Amino acid sequence: MLNENHWHPKHRKFALQLLKSLKNAGYSHLALALYKNQDSVINNQRDYPTFSSGYNTRESFFAHLIRKAKDLEFIIHGHENYDNTINRKLGQAKNFEKILSEDLTAKLFVYASLDHIVEEPTSQEKGMAAYLKELLPIDPLTLNQVDLVSDIDHEDHEMVLVPYHLIKVDKKFKKKVDFFLLNNLEVHFKGIYPETKRISIHLPFELSQKNSSKEFLVSVYNEDKFSIYKSRSVPILSTIEFGSNNSIELMLPEGKRH
Template sequence: MAQDEPTPAEQEAIGRAMNGMLQGRYLDAETLLRPLAHDSNSEPKPGFAYDQWASAVGLLTGEPAPPASPQPLPEDPDIARIETATARNAIAAIVERAQDTRIVILNEDHAAPRHRAFALQVARALRPLGYDVLAVEALSNVKSDAKAAEMMRELARRGYPERETGLYLRDPVFADFIRQSLALGYRPVAYETTSHERSTDMYAAIDKREQAQAEYVVERALKAYPNSKILMHVGFSHATENPQQLGDGEPTRWLATRLKAMTGIDPLTIDQTVLGPNGNGIAALDALTAPRAADGPVVLFDGDRPLIFGSFKGLVDLQVAHPATRWIDGRPHWLTAIGRTPTAIPANLLPESGTRLVQAFLANESEAAIPIDQALVTAGKPLPKLMLSASPVRYAVQEAVPGEPVQTP
């Protein structure tokens, strides 16, 4: 569906919302984005503003809002095999294949906190196999190898990310994926491109970015840690290990494809973005695969052949199907898989009217840290619980002030 370009006023509001997110003002950002994402009848307006609002909802609740324009079911004969396919535990399938390579590449949809929770499960499972380097696209990066290495050593020493550690790390689940991975002994590596020159040629821009990322991974992960195995966390198509046809020109060579050619290492590549109801997932396909994952994330096999659907067919090794989200005390059930327990919100933090965001921070972390969890609480409605670990926490609340601007840095 064609999407209108944001007006100057909308662009300004979106910019203020993004700045608010960077400052940790989650509720203000959602308040700014909501009217831009919907028309006068409160119907979704497909476009950038809606996508940003849907993502903001995910940061507040754990589950992003559904897409404004769901993708149709693709034409694929393998869809008929979903009901008879063998559903294998996704973590077991990954561990089995990860033993035969030095690089595992797992992607995510940037709007889906659930994908970061699964990434933590993968990190835990791979650690006994010798995987001890975590290369993360979302970590803030600099051109100097020496300065970048010092930034990563400081992150490891601190043991948790702060708001300046990376844009997507404002998600409490993503921050905890990093926090818990560091505690497991993973050494972080930043590899995002440090060149942000604008280009009118989309394919040239992709080519430049992918090559820069690949070179950083080779230098800062593979060469810097020659005896280590690397878990790479990427977004979307960066995980494709064969060229992907995007338009009429030459197929696009994303990060995994370049690494494979540059190093001779055949990585284990895993997609979890296609089979999902939100973001860039295909909701109609998710409706067919989610029931097969009732007991937890799975990979579907037709005999010994992993089933891969959508735009990644033939481009990745495995594709993960997640179960449908169940809600426990108003929170997504999958948070329990990363060591969380439903915990009542202290009574003195509950609103007498309206809606507020209640946040929990680990007590030993700085004021710039990311919440361990947060929940929207509305007076007169069923109370959600916070999903907390066993560590002591301090609390904070955010009240949305309609129309009040978010302060810019």
């Protein structure tokens, strides 16, 4: 189990980088936060998300996570609980219980948010992982990349793994997980796609002049997907740029763009 902060795409990049190794280790199931029944759509109808797939999946690197998982033939599961008659976290754990009960040999990678992966109840709540340990005789491997933040040089230490027992004495970190993870990854496509290219995009004169002292959002889409879903497509990349220059440069995967 790996958690994320919704506002840090670098967390999703790390999950992306794990996929191939997990697949080679026998993992075949990936659980994500999706809207109801969207796992079936992604598994059976199309191998990429749209704005209808979920809230988190509208962010570019979350969408890349799904695309990569489908390329590696993972079975995608939505882990959200839509049964309002039971506790939300218990319902999520029951979803995992169902997956693992149907396939006793299944290896499941759970990518969840914040404290969902905490293995023991806290003073505020009991998390999804804590309920799962009550339902099944398993002890999930849990990595928390949310609660430790660092500004160390990312070139030398992109990832630092800290065992729970080394810092559990601090009351701020009384969240039972196996490891805390310092994630210092840069958010780009290196290590995700084998072929990337620096693209220079010339801005229309009116746009660069009108926004000469302002920030504006640039979104790049896959041309084939955009031709079908238009504004409901999830962009390959979204970035904030300044209009002071007549052009911008972006590193993008090879392929058709819109």
